[in-house]
Amino acid sequence: MRNLKRVNHLLQEFGGRISGIAILSMMFVIVLDVFLRNVFKTPIPGSYVIIENFLMPIAIFPALGYVYMKNILPRLSEFVARTPNWFQKYNKLLLLVMDIVVFGLLTYYTFLYFLDGFQQGMEIPIATKFIAIWPVYFFVPLGYFFVLLEVLIRFGEEIKLLVNRNVNV
Numbered sequence: 804m805r806n807l808k809r810v811n812h813l814l815q816e817f818g819g820r821i822s823g824i825a826i827l828s829m830m831f832v833i834v835l836d837v838f839l840r841n842v843f844k845t846p847i848p849g850s851y852v853i854i855e856n857f858l859m860p861i862a863i864f865p866a867l868g869y870v871y872m873k874n875i876l877p878r879l880s881e882f883v884a885r886t887p888n889w890f891q892k893y894n895k896l897l898l899l900v901m902d903i904v905v906f907g908l909l910t911y912y913t914f915l916y917f918l919d920g921f922q923q924g925m926e927i928p929i930a931t932k933f934i935a936i937w938p939v940y941f942f943v944p945l946g947y948f949f950v951l952l953e954v955l956i957r958f959g960e961e962i963k964l965l966v967n968r969n970v971n972v
Contacts, residue, residue: 804959811952815869818949821942822866829858848930856927857939864942868949896965899958906951914944 832850840846847853870876883894920937927936 804956808956811868811956812872814949815872815953818865818867818946819869822862822864822869825858825862825865829854829862832858852927852929856936860939861942864946865949867946868953871950871953895961896958899954899961902954903951903958906947906954910944910947910951913940913947917941917944 832847832854836847836850883891886894917937917940920940923937924935925937925940926933928934
């Protein structure tokens, strides 16, 4: 379990770094585009399409697991505080099971969409050329998989805690 947590941590950090590089690239392209537009009256051809279709998905999806790992995503703590005590005991497990189902389905169906885009060779027009967009679609299921991996590890830890509590009682 410790090795799995270490690999998960490395994957989450890697995803966060990929997203950080994409954000820096977006900033660079935008600043350069504005500079060229205002000084030389010629913008970067297709800069908006590049940012919208390539850099934004790469900036968002690989970081999902990192954000989940760092507990930045919102929680249902107010909802849980108003439930009966017997429910509060098992609420983490219930919420984690729901997360496993949701992120498992998201990973599966977005991966199918990526495969479909790959088989069709999806492309988008940028300036005067067509550029393949399907490689970017891989980052969507990858991001959801990173979250799913984090949720599975947390679920395993909660089961372990619950078993240890019941053994000690």
